[in-house]
Amino acid sequence: GTLRIAENGLSRCREPVCILLPDGLETLDTYAVCGCGRLEYIRLPESLRTVGMGCFLRCGSLPYLHLPPQVETVGEYAFADCGSLLGVQLPEGLRRLGTDAFKHCGQLGSITLPRSLTAVPSRCFDGCTRLSRVGWQQGSEPCQLEMIDYEAFKGCTALVELELPEGLCTIGQYAFSGCAALTELDLSGLQVVANYSDGREEFISDYRVEGFDSQTAGPKAVTVSWNGLTTEFYVTVEEPTISYLYIHNYPWK
Numbered sequence: 001g002t003l004r005i006a007e008n009g010l011s012r013c014r015e016p017v018c019i020l021l022p023d024g025l026e027t028l029d030t031y032a033v034c035g036c037g038r039l040e041y042i043r044l045p046e047s048l049r050t051v052g053m054g055c056f057l058r059c060g061s062l063p064y065l066h067l068p069p070q071v072e073t074v075g076e077y078a079f080a081d082c083g084s085l086l087g088v089q090l091p092e093g094l095r096r097l098g099t100d101a102f103k104h105c106g107q108l109g110s111i112t113l114p115r116s117l118t119a120v121p122s123r124c125f126d127g128c129t130r131l132s133r134v135g136w137q138q139g140s141e142p143c144q145l146e147m148i149d150y151e152a153f154k155g156c157t158a159l160v161e162l163e164l165p166e167g168l169c170t171i172g173q174y175a176f177s178g179c180a181a182l183t184e185l186d187l188s189g190l191q192v193v194a195n196y197s198d199g200r201e202e203f204i205s206d207y208r209v210e211g212f213d214s215q216t217a218g219p220k221a222v223t224v225s226w227n228g229l230t231t232e233f234y235v236t237v238e239e240p241t242i243s244y245l246y247i248h249n250y251p252w253k
Contacts, residue, residue: 017061021045028055030075037061044068051078053098060084067091076100083107090114092137097121099149102128115139119147122172126154132181133161143167148175157181169193171222192224192231 019033020043031054033042039059046068053075056062059082066089067074076098079085085105094114099121102108110133113120125131131153136143143165150172153159160181169192176182194202207226223232 017041019043021048023047026050028052030054031057034058046070049073051075053077054080056082058082064088067094069093072096074098074101077103080104087111090137092116092139097124099123100126104128106130110134112137113145115141115143118144119149120145120152122149123151123154124149125156126151127156128153129155129157131156132158134159135161135163136165146170148172150174151177154178192226194226194229 017038017040019036019039019041023045024047025045026047027050028048030052032052033039034054034057037058037060040061040063042062042065044065044067047070048068049070049072051067051071051074054077055075056065056079057077058080061084062082063084063086065079065085065087069091070093071091072093073096074094077100078098079088080100080103082102082105084107085102086107086109088102088108088111090111090113092114093116095116095118097117097120100123101121102111102125103123104127105125106127106129108125108128109130111125111131112135114137125134134153145165145168147170148164148168149170152172152175153162154174154176155178156176157178157180159176159179162182192204192207194204196202204226207224209222209224221232223230
């Protein structure tokens with residue numbers, strides 16, 4: 001059987017609205033289905049393990065996607081610019097998401113991330129303007145997330161709910177830039193590591209977090225301090241804008 005669909009194998013096929021991939025397929029290579037603008041449904045076999053870079057880039061009509069349980073790796077830009085993507089089901093064993101994986105998926109409203117994921121990479125959800133909730137799959141295993149990278153949720157203007165799990169060590173610069181609706185940050189799961197000159201590392205708990213203010217607009221440096229040392233990450237609170245006008249009471253005579 002077919003084990004791999006090669007680079008650009010089905011890219012820019014503008015006619016098909018439905019693609020059924022064969023059993024036994026293990027790899028969708030770089031840009032394999034990129035630019036299939038009319039694609040509305042694709043069947044992914046249970047044998048699939050790898051979704052390559054840009055695999056579904058600009059599949060602008062694809063509303064939903066279910067990744068099979070064997071998938072462990074999703075490449076860079078894999079679902080970027082999928083403007084109609086409303087939801088995607090990620091497998092429990094997924095270990096790696098590439099940078100920009102869901103960038104500019106403007107219709108994506110919520111997503112549940114697997115507990116096996118170790119990082120939310122740079123710009124992963126950049127520009128997902130309707131993303132309001134990010135949660136974690138249920139399970140008995142502890143969440144493996146250690147890092148939320150640079151600009152991971154930049155421009156997620158509707159984001160109101162995000163749980164930071166225990167074990168999280170690093171939040172990159174501008175990770176929440178432009179998240180105007182995110183008025184509270186639950187940092188109860190944040191872990192801070194002290195790195196000593198001799199190479200030792202130590203998890204510390206008596207650190208102090210300050211600097212986040214949702215009442216005024218502008219960039220905010222959230223500062224973490226301990227024992228005279230500081231580190232910081234950034235969020236941006238945007239000024240509310242007028243979206244529309246309406247008449248509340250008509251002047252009846």
